[in-house]
Amino acid sequence: MDEGVTINAAAAAGPGLLERGDELERIGGLLDAAAEGEGSVVLVEGAPGIGKTALLRATREAARDRGLLTPSAIGSELERGFAFGLVRQVLEPIVAAADPAERAALLSGAAALAGPVIGTGAAAAAPTVDASFSVLHGLGWLCTNLAVQTPLLVTIDDVHWGDRPSLRFLEFLSRRLEGVPLMLVLAARPGEAGDAQDLLDAMAHGPAARVLRPAALGEAAVAELTASALGERPDPAFVSACATATGGNPFLLRALLRHLAENDTAPTATAGAEVGEVAPVTVARAAHRHVRRLGPAAEALARAVAVLGDRSSLRNAAALAGLEIDIARRAADALAAAGVLALPPPRFVHPIVREAIHDDIPTAERAAAHASAARLLVADRARVEEIALHLLHTDPAGDPWVVRGLRETAAAALAEGAPEIAVGHLRRALEEPPPPEDLDAVRLDLGLAEARAGDAAAIDRLAAVTATATDPGVATSAAIARSRVLVLIGRSQAATEGLVAIRDQAERIGPELGRLVDSEIVDAARLHLEQLPVLRRHLERLDATTPADDPRRAVVEANLAFDRVAAGAPADGVLTALAPHVTGGGLLQAAGADAPGHYLGLNACVLLERPDLARPALEASLADARARGSLFAFAYGTRYRSVIECRFGRVDQAAEDAGTALRLLTERGWQAGAPGTLAFLLEALVEQGELAAATEALRPWSGETFAGSPFEALFLGARGRLRAAAGETAAGLSDLLRCGEVMEAWGWSGATVVPWRSRAALARAALGDREAALALADEELRLARASGLERVTGIALRAAGVVRGGSEGVELLRTAVDVLAPTPARLEHARALVDLGAAILATGDAAGARVPLREGMDGAHRVGARRLASRARTILLEAGARPRRAVVRGVDALTPSQRRVAELAASGLSNRDIAETLFVTHKTVEVHLSQSYQKLGIRSRSQLGDALSAAG
Template identity: 35%
Template structure:
């Protein structure tokens, strides 16, 4: 403190002590204002750092030599007269013990001594005594100011006692020209004229105001870096700022929690911020609420437990108070800065404060709040998901009749909307209630169906229990079929057959029509295994569409019969007609979702209607996606992949097959299961046609398909595709062995027709390379006979090409010419490209160079359209042999992307977020991120903003 009375002409320069983080601008403003000896009021919500800023100003002033009088007002001290004044002059109290004279308390300041050492009242009136005290205190202040610059600082002025406020008002009115600065802080709402604790007349005497608003992004980033010792991602900074709304106290508490949890301040950690609700924040909020009254406390805690922005009517209904009482409490809470109005609703100003306060509410009370909200919403006929959302926050059992109904309705609505996760949550909660066995069986069946979209093994457990508890033919049929579907996905065919067989026999004894529906699935499952195929085939051959009696079973029976027609290979029109009947409601009908319908689509492809098959599969993909059926989506997109392959659309085929495998992986269906074998093999075929032999071999190894294969019929297709790979690898003996084994196995199943597996033609082509022409011609003639009886141009053309290749001279050329013509009548572009190469090669060998070039150029063009680089290269080699110089393609940019990368980037360009893309494609978020990262690298771009231009505007699949 300066001792010279002549050093009071200005405030000494404050040293450059650091301001609280993010408050540098406000601190510098305060420094400038106080240097002018004015009165400054600092405002801001609780936790904004008002006290910290004020104490920094006090510390800086003291270090500069300024005399500082400091007081911190408290609500509990408000009843003590001149309580704040006593704090301001407490050093004088220490220097002047009772009864001892003090120079500052003598003379004009004698009356001020009454504040510190009150004596019995004299003859003066209270008003006169009060005036004398105020005058004495003012003289004392002037005397102190005469010795040097003086700063009077009061924290939380709203809690100051009335007598101290009178003195402060007296001082501010008479402080002009004195080297006295006055600095005070007030809490949220205290600057309003109606504030009871702080008269407006006092507030108006503060000529300057400094408001502490929310901390900005730069300040938050600095605090995060200080807490974690590393620079944070922008997304993490945004997350922290959103959670705390830039409130300094809350931000520090949150960052202590993030540091204790060892979070890395990156975008990946943002979601974990929602789980952090430090107890110290909850206690601080409670301290603020204590000043707002008991009704406000209950309202605030109810709003915190309800979360989000509940309507005021909902809060009032749960609290059980009148709307008027609740409105008064809400007004106080909004004024205090705890809550904010959002139209007819309320929300916490700081999300982390809401979570922290909710955590302090006893669990039993939290349950009562959520149950009360759910009950109120139920009586108001609110949407099912809103009611269920409250019930899911309870632990139960609640034992109220409406609870189970509300949860069941919510689950059904979620399933219909394609939200299986929402359905699973509602059903699991419902199953914690006391239920009759029949109702429990229904809910378990629904739960199993929903879990097929997330975890098939878990679905199996619940579906088993559902079947055990189910009652009635319809319920037992549904439960048995759903369980069998889940068992198929885990390759538990023996158990699936047992479930279907036992339940079907049980219902047949009762004369129930549902027995036939179960038998259809039983026959289909039996055909898939060699061990049971012979046993079910007689029943398959004798079935007739009339057996369905025109009822709902007609469609699945027609699907099975279309498969039978394709297996026999006698009448493609019959196969197509049965397939159309089967698919009247699509490939995955809502009333009868079953894999048996997939086979109707396969039958269409085998019968030469591949484009029709593609249309059905395409519609099924969209339907499964909308319904949220991951297993249905995987089956549908696998089927579409195969149809695309048959049509020579290899890029589309690869994208679909990869999407199917990713989806199956997401729900726990392993890569070695039969459900994965089909998309794996379709992808294998596409890779072989594209010349990606190393990738094809790796795919086989990953799926465990390089050695001896089990007897499931999906592996018949593996043998065919693996034979193509072995031939492309220069291993004709192994290729021939695979083709012949494919024929043996499919023949045992009764698949005489060549529509599915033209193994004879493929084996004949291998035999030609081995010089065994007679054996080749025998197989090719046999297949051509079967193909002509089947009457499908694609299969006839395939057999003609094989026989023409195995036949020397002009007869062979004529067969190859016919193959090209016949295949021109089909949609099998890839097969036609192969025939064109074979015909062109034969013409060149016969010396018909010009005709050869014409055929080979067509082959190159068609092969490139299909994306079949192997066939294109074969055609170009033949062209070079004729003396032609064809140009090869060079692939850059977009052409370097895999099919899956194309799909993901196209959806990103369409505006979907990574999470939306993952949901759309039924894959994990990490999968989407990996595909995008790989695509950015291949396209040579930094990220999304450049993606559209790099892709030249692709369309979303």
């Protein structure tokens, strides 16, 4: 219709693309920006035939003039069940055409995770809780790698018919275009994306998005097209009639004019009355009438192409139509001449035409045709996904071959991170139905796919499989899968009960399966207090039955270590049993970075005050998360890094990590990890003095949310501390005492998990109850010393010293400072120094108070504890000192994100490597580095190492 149109004023006025000047000008500006490195998204919305395809074609021409690469794709209603079908259309030809060196560059780093989708043969990484994100992450970096080589324009027509995984990726990519020379132009019919409409809506409202809605043609454009089609200047009444009959829709208008030209209609005022009788629906079906006029062979071929889809071969279309190839070739030429098909390969000129042909085929005949098409494609060695698209449209007939094909494509879709596609295929397989011997396996496959897709139906389906499966192994697998879903959404009690019910059955199958179920029970039961007896019983059994050479022994030791150190057992014995599994990587290998046992072991290392063990193990798990593209493991790793940073590092980094982890967990509904993360965030914000921010973070949550959870104690301890810091001392004390009750109920009677007694002692003292305060402080000190841990002992000594006051208090505080000085607990050491200075000042020795106060203020400043640093400065002023105000410069001026990026750059990582490591965009890295150079007073990457190390 409008081949060769380019984006300029002449094109806007020419016969091919009329009245689209504004749209073309806006697109041209965005193309210029893309060529300069700034990506964008354009969504072209409009009714069928309004000219969306013509705009996309013109955009590609203009992009080529600017030197952009212009891959494209077209959505098809038939192919909605083909996982990542649109993505494959765009990327597979580019990757396939690349030479080995180019392909290796394109698929380097995180882009390798796209291998399962684009057919590079790359091995899929180990499965993740969130495999979909892994694939999206890989595809995103593949597109970035492509765009870095050559600026990219990706156009997708009829995107509303795209498969959901493709649309999910496009939405994912649309949020990551800042600083990427990549422009997306998508054409869609409004409101026709079905269950993927939410993704198109999200793209339309994104920060980089523009929405264009081409208007209907005005009468001037209608007159121009009419004159061109009918060969003479039309009467205004005739033009008005044509505009009214077609609503100014360019495609419908062309079809109408073709119909009028074939009937030798002159564009007179009188003929305008005849035009009015041709309704838009009749115009839309004009092509169908053309087909029938061309004879039975043409109609059969057109129907075959409608069933097979636009990428069918003429040979297959002829076979499906029952035509000899020569007859089919002549029929195809006739259909092309009539404006119905485009060649080669045979494809409809417009979706409207295909819809008219396809919908006219009787339902039963259409289903039979799709079955025949599937068998044709099998003989043609087509991809299993292409075959399955037709199987989805057949009538159930109890055919085992259909079930096998659908199960194969479902498995492929799961491997590609497209669980919703797998669900559709497996539900259709159940309708077939499967042979009796395969029924349980198909039901299990479907339940697992629904679980991966986040479909609530998975819970009941897996429960039904557990209850009715004839194969005990299938029943056990279903119960384990169901429990993992329940744990993720915060229903650990139901998960535990389901696992306990099948535990003995699993043991009868084999001792290894029995131990696996015991391990799953321990993971689930640990998340609710009512299940504590179950936890202890099954952990004891695991301890007794897991051999020393079994890799899962590491997980058992992690569980035992946490429970023992939380109960106050001497640290040395606990550490001796746990350390080899952490330092040798056995715990990560046995549990995996997605599993609770791994983080329980890391948490035990933190409680044992060994950040030197926890940090390398955590970095290894984060590296594993990045290699597999697991956002779940990245969120959990970031969460536990916040704990390490708050206790042994920088408070500002702890706050950022906890905030990031909480956002990721809550956005994806991973409720099990949110409560503890909130507690870590509150602790860090209080240390920063950000009490308003902490109160706001707390606002959506309540204590009832965490009732029965092991994280209830962390939450109460953090909220109690926040309330006390905000002046609500009585409310804070109430939280802290309740925290103690919860910890005792869990058996965490030591001083390691939350130092609630020390905090409550300080609150009691502030409220004037010195006797009760001393009792709490003394008990905490006794337990801390029994553990042999220096940090908790220093905390207890500090609390005891503050509560006692006077010379005795000063001596206790001096001891606290001495105990904490050699430890990595720099924040607690600074706190003890400040309290020591305050206690000395209270005795009247202002000069003696200044030294610990200055040291404490400097220490607090170095770890980002602004609230403590401010308190130290205030007391210094009371002591007659004139402390300088902290000048934020150099490394201390860097935000946590800037510092992390700068450190990674100094270690030798490229900007792309840093972006992949932190799951951020390339542009974000560039901005952080540029700002870091300014704050550090340097000009190049090579100076980063010295600038960072100079801060000590």
